[in-house]
Amino acid sequence: METINIRQAQLDLKELFERAEPSFGEYRTSEYIKERLNAMGLTDWKTCNTGIFGTIDAGKEKTVGIRADMDALPANTEKTEYMHLCGHHANMTTILGVLENITKNRDKLKYNVRYIFQPAEEVIGGAVTMIEAGCMEGVDEVFATHTTPDVALGSVALIAGGCMAGSNHFEVRIKGKSTHAAMPSSGTDTVTAACEYVMSMQTAITRLKNPVDPGLISFGMINGGTAANILPETVVLQGTFRHFDPVVKEVIHNAMQTRLKAIEEFYGVTGELIIHDGTPPVICDKDLVAKLINLSNAKDITVSRYDRKSMGGEDFAFMTELAKGAFIWQGVSTGGYQPPLHNKDYRVPDEAVYPGIKLLTAYLTD
């Protein structure tokens, strides 16, 4: 049982793409999902903000969760304010396609199914609010899909173990005494202090952690100063660090603190480090991934050899902390240059969602 209602999938993709909305503002998207669920006879769902979750009780022992994220990204074009530049309309369409198949074949279900449409993945927060509302209660296994330009259109990629990195954002405030840029010794030089801090963190990443363990630190923002000849009182840095292992997380965290202390002392400035705890890494269960690969082979779904971890973060990680799970990449690449995720030109061809619908339907029913 693996038919795909292609016309419906195309309609869902188009409609959800047109309804692109910001994180926690997915009102029209949510309305569409509810309409579609109702049309499938699924009326017993709960809401949490704009999120929706419900259960198809097949009277089975195990419950399997299938999750899609709902939010879009700022596009700032003349035509539209928001656009699905991370392809979340495709993730929703995939889950709707699976639900469409299994609601027509309830007698073939091997598991109870918990469907989860989650808001606000991009700002990290949607998964946690949904979990607090109970979306993971009683869930034994959980799956999510996401499109990627790194994999060929029409195929899936499955990675066992760490798949997407743990992510934490931070802010560093370096404060001193403003002075004439030509007389640095009359005050403090917060600019040079900040630059040294940025560069020393890149050294920390290569020298203090085991080089075979992935880890990354990037500064995306440096703010300070008003004129070429004034050393500013404050420089603010913002950035993010990524890891797959709590040991690496701790190494980076400690390095950030000890270097800041050393810089305070050397430059006569004060430093403040604020770390916003983000997401843990997405860890895909080895056995579940093996099962999905075998099933893909049996169902003639092409499995890409792509097996690279991503340093991107995903709040699906909070769900895989509560139940065994796997992340299914669906390829969009048609060869040549592919705009990356979040790029203004990132698009998802209709065929990208078919393998995910087929694979999850097979997993739940075969």
Ligand SMILES: [Zn+2]
């Ligand atoms: Zn994204």
Ligand SMILES: [Zn+2]
């Ligand atoms: Zn995304």
